[in-house]
Amino acid sequence: MSRRKAGYILLVSFxxxxxxxxxxxxxxxxxxxxxxxxxxxxAKAQAQQTTTMVDNPAKQIERVNQAQKNVQDWWEIVVNQKPNDYDNQLKQHFSQRALNTLNNSLSASVTFANRSHFDIKSVALMSHFDNLLEFLVVTQGQQVSEVYQVTYDLDLDQVTDIQRQVLKGAY
Structure with a gap:
């Protein structure tokens, strides 16, 4: 009996x-x-989006043009506002990384102590890969001109990266 019980216990535990x-x-x-x-x-969503771009290039061109207008409008805020106001006015349009770059390393040149006025001379599409657009923004002040490479994400509808570029020659 004991063996039988042990067998049942072993079976149940197994x-x-x-x-x-x-x-x-x-x-x-x-x-x-x-x-x-x-x-x-x-993958299906990405394939659908790719199909939409190929099927409807006019819509894609419209999106790129709207992005270029957005970058120009937002850059007007950058060159005409104090760096303290960037977070409030641009936080919906710029990623946190782009805002940090703007505040920490670029704002000193964007806004001089004498608050020189900068005009945006051009916002040109430099490259377009997938949903990332790279624009070249040229600003000109009374004493200096500056060029920035601005990366814009079409899906997020915001600027995700900003880099200052070297301006060679006369603009």
Whole structure:
């Protein structure tokens, strides 16, 4: 009888261990399945967006033109406002990284102590890859001209990066 009881206990414990392992494996498989499903959904969305760009180039050109106008309007704020006001006025249009770059390293040249006025001479599309547009923004003050490379994300509808470029020659 004791052997029989031990056999039942061994069988029941084996079944419990197997069911625990099965549940653990099922959780892992569900997690992997959900991740794969999200990847498929993202790939379909990207394929749809690519198809839309190819199918409707006029709409893409319109989006690029609107982005160029946005960059020009927002850069007007940059050259005509105090650096303290950037966070309030540009936080919806600039990523935090771009705002930090603007405040920490570029604002000293954008706004001189005498508050020289800068005019935007041109905002030109430099490159377009996927949904990232790179614009070249040329500003001119009374004493100096400056060039900035501005990266604009069409999906986020905001400036994601700013870099000052070297201006060679006379503009």
């Amino acid at each position: 079944l419990i261990v197997m069911s625990i392992l099965n549940i653990k494996q099922q959780v892992t498989l569900n997690h992997e399945f959900n991740r794969a499903q999200a990847d498929v959904k993202q």
